[in-house]
Amino acid sequence: MEHLVERYRNNEIDKEQFFQELMTAYGSQVTRLAYSYVKDIQTAENITQEVFIKCYKKMNHLKKDASIKSWINSITVNKCKDHFRSGWIKHLRLNVDFANWLKSTVPSPETEIAKSEEHDELTEKVLGLPVKYREVIIFYHYQELSINEISQILGIKVPTVSSRLRRARLMLKDELEGDQP
Numbered sequence: 001m002e003h004l005v006e007r008y009r010n011n012e013i014d015k016e017q018f019f020q021e022l023m024t025a026y027g028s029q030v031t032r033l034a035y036s037y038v039k040d041i042q043t044a045e046n047i048t049q050e051v052f053i054k055c056y057k058k059m060n061h062l063k064k065d066a067s068i069k070s071w072i073n074s075i076t077v078n079k080c081k082d083h084f085r086s087g088w089i090k091h092l093r094l095n096v097d098f099a100n101w102l103k104s105t106v107p108s109p110e111t112e113i114a115k116s117e118e119h120d121e122l123t124e125k126v127l128g129l130p131v132k133y134r135e136v137i138i139f140y141h142y143q144e145l146s147i148n149e150i151s152q153i154l155g156i157k158v159p160t161v162s163s164r165l166r167r168a169r170l171m172l173k174d175e176l177e178g179d180q181p
Contacts, residue, residue, distance in 0.1 A: 004018065005018075005062070008059075015056070018059075019052065019055070019056055022052070022068070022072075023052055026068075026069070027048065030047075030051050030072060030073075030076050031044050031048045032142075033073060033076050033080075034047040034048055034076055034079070036126075036127070036134060037077075037080035037081075037083075037134075037135070043083065047076070047079045047080060047083060048076075051075050051076050054075055055071075067149070070149050070152060070153055073139070073143065073145070073153050074153040077154065121176070122172070122176070125172050125175045125176060126138070126172065129172070132164055133164055133168035133171060136154075136161055136164045136165045136168055137165070137168045137169075147161045147162055147165070
């Protein structure tokens with residue numbers, strides 16, 4: 001995708017074509033990420049639209065050495081946090097099978113596991129975590145971002161990301177072991 005950004009910057013493709021390809025490449029990922037925060041598919045889709053509108057308007061603000069994926073994820077996280085700050089969000093519901101939204105477009109071990117009941121249980125447990133732990137788990141394990149990238153996206157220090165990741169894993173382990181007979 002980075003080559004596409006270069007082609008856009010070099011005026012080899014127009015802005016509309018660039019964003020069409022950007023939305024195709026990252027649309028479902030942004031929706032899944034937004035859904036992991038808001039837990040409502042319609043709201044996640046609305047946030048996805050807002051993310052790409054902002055990307056369209058602010059494309060010139062993307063730094064030359066910045067990752068497009070990290071930039072889009074950062075905008076998505078901020079839009080989700082804006083949504084919670086808006087005041088009208090009162091009830092969060094889990095009304096869609098989240099496992100379907102976590103599936104990657106590229107087959108991965110997580111995608112294969114998603115087909116089993118164990119993954120469904122794990123997904124529920126991840127969604128039950130407080131946001132600050134849920135987001136690091138999703139970024140690290142599902143989006144396969146590095147701890148440094150997560151730090152940049154969330155605007156927190158690397159040791160804090162590591163600490164939250166470690167704590168989230170312990171919370172998940174305790175939850176899963178608590179369900180055993």
